[in-house]
Amino acid sequence: MADLKIEGLVRRFGTVRAVDDVSIHVADGEFVTLLGPSGCGKSTTLAAVAGLDRPDGGRITVGGKTYFDSARGIYLPPESRGCGLVFQSYALWPHMTVADNVAFPLTLRKVKTADRKRRIAEVLALVEMEPYADRYPHMLSGGQQQRVALARTLVYQPSILLLDEPLSNLDAKLRDRARAWLAELRTRLGLTTIYVTHDQIEALSLSDRIVVMSAGRIAQLGSPQDIYERPADPFVADFIGTTNFLPAKVAALTGGVATLELADGQRVEVTADRPPVAGSRVTLAFRPEQMRAATAGEASGAEGSVIATRVLSRSYIGGRWQVALDLADAPIRLETEVPPTGDELHLWLPRAGCILFAGASNGAA
Amino acid sequence: MSTTTDVGAAIAPRRFRREIPIQYGMAALVVVLVAAPLLPILYQSILDGALYDSSARLTLGNFARLAETAGFGGVLWNTFLLALLSTVVAQLFGTAAAILFGRTDIPGARTLGELFLWPMYLSALVLSFGWYSIYGPAGYVTVFWQSMFGEAPWSLYSIGGMAMIAGVSQAPLAYLYCLSSAGMTDPTLEEAARVAGAGTFRTMWRITLPLMMPAIAYSAVLNFTIGLELLSVPLIFGEPAGITVLTTFLYNISAASPRPDHGLVATAAALMLVVIVFLVWLQSRLLGNTRRFVTLGGKATRPRPFRLGALRWPLFAICAVYILLSGVAPIGMLVLRAFTSFLSPMVPLADVLTLENFEMLWREPVYARSITNSFIVSLFGAALATVLIGMVALIVHRSEFRFRGLVHYAALFPRAIPGVVAGIGFFYAFALVPGLGGIRNSIWILVIAFTMRFIPTGLGAVAPMLLQVSPDLDRAARVQGADWWTTTRRIMTPLMRPALVACYTVLFISFFKEYSTAIFLFAPGSEVVGTALLQAWIQGEVGVVAGLATIQVFVIAVCITTARAIFGVRLHG
Numbered sequence: 001m002a003d004l005k006i007e008g009l010v011r012r013f014g015t016v017r018a019v020d021d022v023s024i025h026v027a028d029g030e031f032v033t034l035l036g037p038s039g040c041g042k043s044t045t046l047a048a049v050a051g052l053d054r055p056d057g058g059r060i061t062v063g064g065k066t067y068f069d070s071a072r073g074i075y076l077p078p079e080s081r082g083c084g085l086v087f088q089s090y091a092l093w094p095h096m097t098v099a100d101n102v103a104f105p106l107t108l109r110k111v112k113t114a115d116r117k118r119r120i121a122e123v124l125a126l127v128e129m130e131p132y133a134d135r136y137p138h139m140l141s142g143g144q145q146q147r148v149a150l151a152r153t154l155v156y157q158p159s160i161l162l163l164d165e166p167l168s169n170l171d172a173k174l175r176d177r178a179r180a181w182l183a184e185l186r187t188r189l190g191l192t193t194i195y196v197t198h199d200q201i202e203a204l205s206l207s208d209r210i211v212v213m214s215a216g217r218i219a220q221l222g223s224p225q226d227i228y229e230r231p232a233d234p235f236v237a238d239f240i241g242t243t244n245f246l247p248a249k250v251a252a253l254t255g256g257v258a259t260l261e262l263a264d265g266q267r268v269e270v271t272a273d274r275p276p277v278a279g280s281r282v283t284l285a286f287r288p289e290q291m292r293a294a295t296a297g298e299a300s301g302a303e304g305s306v307i308a309t310r311v312l313s314r315s316y317i318g319g320r321w322q323v324a325l326d327l328a329d330a331p332i333r334l335e336t337e338v339p340p341t342g343d344e345l346h347l348w349l350p351r352a353g354c355i356l357f358a359g360a361s362n363g364a365a
Numbered sequence: 366m367s368t369t370t371d372v373g374a375a376i377a378p379r380r381f382r383r384e385i386p387i388q389y390g391m392a393a394l395v396v397v398l399v400a401a402p403l404l405p406i407l408y409q410s411i412l413d414g415a416l417y418d419s420s421a422r423l424t425l426g427n428f429a430r431l432a433e434t435a436g437f438g439g440v441l442w443n444t445f446l447l448a449l450l451s452t453v454v455a456q457l458f459g460t461a462a463a464i465l466f467g468r469t470d471i472p473g474a475r476t477l478g479e480l481f482l483w484p485m486y487l488s489a490l491v492l493s494f495g496w497y498s499i500y501g502p503a504g505y506v507t508v509f510w511q512s513m514f515g516e517a518p519w520s521l522y523s524i525g526g527m528a529m530i531a532g533v534s535q536a537p538l539a540y541l542y543c544l545s546s547a548g549m550t551d552p553t554l555e556e557a558a559r560v561a562g563a564g565t566f567r568t569m570w571r572i573t574l575p576l577m578m579p580a581i582a583y584s585a586v587l588n589f590t591i592g593l594e595l596l597s598v599p600l601i602f603g604e605p606a607g608i609t610v611l612t613t614f615l616y617n618i619s620a621a622s623p624r625p626d627h628g629l630v631a632t633a634a635a636l637m638l639v640v641i642v643f644l645v646w647l648q649s650r651l652l653g654n655t656r657r658f659v660t661l662g663g664k665a666t667r668p669r670p671f672r673l674g675a676l677r678w679p680l681f682a683i684c685a686v687y688i689l690l691s692g693v694a695p696i697g698m699l700v701l702r703a704f705t706s707f708l709s710p711m712v713p714l715a716d717v718l719t720l721e722n723f724e725m726l727w728r729e730p731v732y733a734r735s736i737t738n739s740f741i742v743s744l745f746g747a748a749l750a751t752v753l754i755g756m757v758a759l760i761v762h763r764s765e766f767r768f769r770g771l772v773h774y775a776a777l778f779p780r781a782i783p784g785v786v787a788g789i790g791f792f793y794a795f796a797l798v799p800g801l802g803g804i805r806n807s808i809w810i811l812v813i814a815f816t817m818r819f820i821p822t823g824l825g826a827v828a829p830m831l832l833q834v835s836p837d838l839d840r841a842a843r844v845q846g847a848d849w850w851t852t853t854r855r856i857m858t859p860l861m862r863p864a865l866v867a868c869y870t871v872l873f874i875s876f877f878k879e880y881s882t883a884i885f886l887f888a889p890g891s892e893v894v895g896t897a898l899l900q901a902w903i904q905g906e907v908g909v910v911a912g913l914a915t916i917q918v919f920v921i922a923v924c925i926t927t928a929r930a931i932f933g934v935r936l937h938g
């Protein structure tokens with residue numbers, strides 16, 4: 001086991017910068033997730049660590065061993081790195097049985113037959129696939145294939161574990177189970193791991209830290225709570241969870257409490273970590289679970305503000321209602337157990353916990 | 366993990382990386398193989414003496430001498446005309462067949478399509494003999510026609526007659542390209558025309574055919590190139606009639622000449638090479654265009670066939686007659702001739718049935734040897750070539766080898782080397798390099814030359830299937846600690862088995878049919894079926910020709926059937 005240091009990694013494809021100056025330090029035993037929309041460079045970063053693809057610049061070291069250093073011209077071939085990589089496609093060799101698939105890396109390391117047998121049995125037991133040792137990959141379900149792929153990687157005790165969207169080929173139910181199973185396995189093994197996904201629930205529930213990537217760059221690096229509760233910019237806020245954005249102007253600033261004037265003149269008070277400049281344009285971002293429908297006659301107070309919105313539509317989504325609201329042309333999504341009656345709905349927004357971004361933004365930009 | 370022994374994740378880096386000598390070695394092998402016939406020809410073309418004559422000096426005089434050779438202008442004209450006419454014939458038949466068998470509800474479309482492909486599996490040499498036995502001066506149909514209507518209006522001993530045979534043997538190529546393009550075009554384009562009120566034939570003419578245009582253009586250039594390279598048909602029918610084309614010109618002044626003028630031979634060969642290289646370049650340009658056209662809306666929906674209505678059966682009859690007259694009858698007659706001592710409409714068949722022709726093949730060492738040699742060359746040569754081609758495919762498509770682009774280019778270059786040029790070139794190469802005399806007079810020179818000739822054919826069979834194997838499978842092995850060579854052996858080779866079987870089958874057939882290269886290279890003792898066929902023909906041994914041709918047809922038929930039945934190999938499309 002070892003720590004992983006990526007410094008100033010750059011990979012260009014023609015004029016596209018697939019990975020653009022990415023630096024990440026993954027501590028020994030840490031589980032870090034690369035999260036981001038499709039095409040943001042997650043797989044490219046992973047391939048650079050595994051040695052499947054030669055980057056254009058930067059440095060990668062694992063436990064003091066240099067895998068790649070563009071300045072010194074060092075580039076270790078993948079077979080000399082000792083990484084473990086689980087592919088999105090699982091890449092099980094179709095002409096070998098489960099046991100043979102798992103045995104392959106051990107044969108390469110010249111592990112003696114008896115020892116090899118024992119290790120294969122152990123690792124298959126670990127992933128609960130022992131009864132399937134003699135099957136061929138095409139006779140397994142997607143979830144079982146994924147476990148074999150993991151077993152094949154764990155069996156040689158890789159220095160770091162790289163997982164590229166290992167759950168994305170599973171259906172929703174199986175995915176939940178596999179995630180729970182993976183979380184349990186992760187605490188048991190304690191391997192240094194980089195996990196790639198574009199599923200935020202996987203990222204939030206599994207990771208020690210999350211790296212949110214966008215267009216080849218790191219948008220934010222932090223713990224799941226950091227990322228969720230204190231997103232660095234509207235992109236991160238929008239990408240992780242559902243976020244409502246309201247354009248506003250800072251009307252007043254008194255002792256850490258900012259009074260915002262919304263586009264239609266309504267006022268909201270929020271506490272801000274980083275106080276904005278009075279008079280500037282800002283974007284107020286808040287999660288659906290932070291707000292609620294105001295009770296009848298409730299007014300703004302020290303705890304939170306009440307604002308009036310227009311109801312656009314409501315749809316039943318099982319147990320709850322999803323309500324689309326409109327506030328001066330800004331869309332707001334609310335989930336509630338009681339469907340609103342009438343065209344108007346008053347929302348209650350807490351004073352603490354909302355986030356202010358400088359400038360006008362709707363999150364998509 | 367609960368394990369006690371530590372296997373150590375990383376495998377210590379090898380002091381030396383095994384793939385380096387393997388990849389460089391294969392690259393060098395391919396480059397040498399392809400350059401071997403070319404460099405001596407180019408060099409000889411600018412020498413005033415023989416290549417092995419140390420007093421020869423550099424000159425440009427050969428080009429002038431070639432231009433001044435009596436009748437050379439006529440040779441070029443004949444070559445052009447034959448290639449052009451055979452292309453026209455091939456494109457007409459091929460395109461019509463593609464539309465009829467691929468896009469209409471003609472009865473028995475599948476079977477007709479299969480039969481239409483037959484000439485592709487045979488060598489043009491065998492097809493020529495077949496046509497001779499039917500449409501030649503004493504052929505069945507000719508004699509029949511004469512007895513009914515007087516003088517037959519056709520002659521195989523003319524440019525038109527030769528173009529007909531060559532066209533029929535090349536029509537399958539045009540057919541296959543047009544068919545695959547028809548399969549890829551968006552059927553909604555046709556349906557839109559029909560909805561707009563266009564009738565069946567108008568839609569075919571205005572929509573289907575124009576959409577096939579890129580495929581027609583590409584296969585036309587391909588067929589024109591093949592027409593230029595063609596040796597067998599002009600050798601058999603052109604020479605007796607005094608019609609010489611570039612290939613037979615080359616043959617006459619080299620292999621058939623007691624004291625060849627090497628400067629002239631090499632210059633003519635170099636000229637041919639330049640023309641073909643240009644045409645192959647043109648093909649690759651057109652292929653780029655074809656792709657751009659045909660994959661446009663390319664969806665997997667099967668286009669609805671055109672309804673022929675009342676014309677269904679008449680068109681079927683025409684197609685059946687074509688297939689009968691162009692392929693089935695000539696080959697059938699050739700096979701029949703092999704089992705008879707004499708064949709004529711006037712003599713009852715039962716009186717002439719005999720196995721004498723095959724006994725003759727058995728008795729005469731030259732013929733027996735040619736068959737054995739052909740089997741050795743095809744069985745072992747194709748195996749060696751398959752190994753080489755498999756390695757080349759892996760290096761080109763599945764390695765980080767620095768010069769893989771160059772290897773790919775070199776491996777595909779033999780498309781631009783005509784069989785006669787390859788034959789002459791290898792002849793020079795082996796004469797030039799000392800110590801190769803042993804190989805020069807053995808069948809191994811044929812194995813080497815055939816291998817070079819058919820690398821592109823083999824790659825064409827391997828590469829598409831290789832590209833379907835997910836790259837994750839070999840990457841997974843690499844990450845787990847297998848180097849390139851181990852990955853190749855343990856992962857890629859088993860996964861490539863169907864591709865390699867297809868490659869071997871195609872090469873076996875190609876090696877078994879090949880004659881144009883061999884004519885320049887064989888020596889007494891290293892005859893193959895192709896060269897023996899030509900020799901027997903020249904000596905007028907019609908029975909032997911029929912016997913050898915029958916054996917060739919039979920072996921190829923068995924090979925194709927086995928490959929299809931056992932391995933499910935698809936040999937085209």
Ligand SMILES: Nc1ncnc2c1ncn2[C@@H]1O[C@H](COP(=O)(O)OP(=O)(O)OP(=O)(O)O)[C@@H](O)[C@H]1O
Nearest residue numbers: 013016018036037038039040041042043044045198
């Ligand atoms: N071999 C390649 N050639 C050219 N461009 C490439 C290549 N591989 C990746 N790219 C480009 O690099 C960018 C990053 O690709 P990458 O595969 O790393 O994305 P990703 O974050 O893994 O996306 P996904 O979630 O869809 O897997 C993309 O814009 C992609 O088009």
Ligand SMILES: [Mg+2]
Nearest residue numbers: 042043044164
């Ligand atoms: Mg990816």
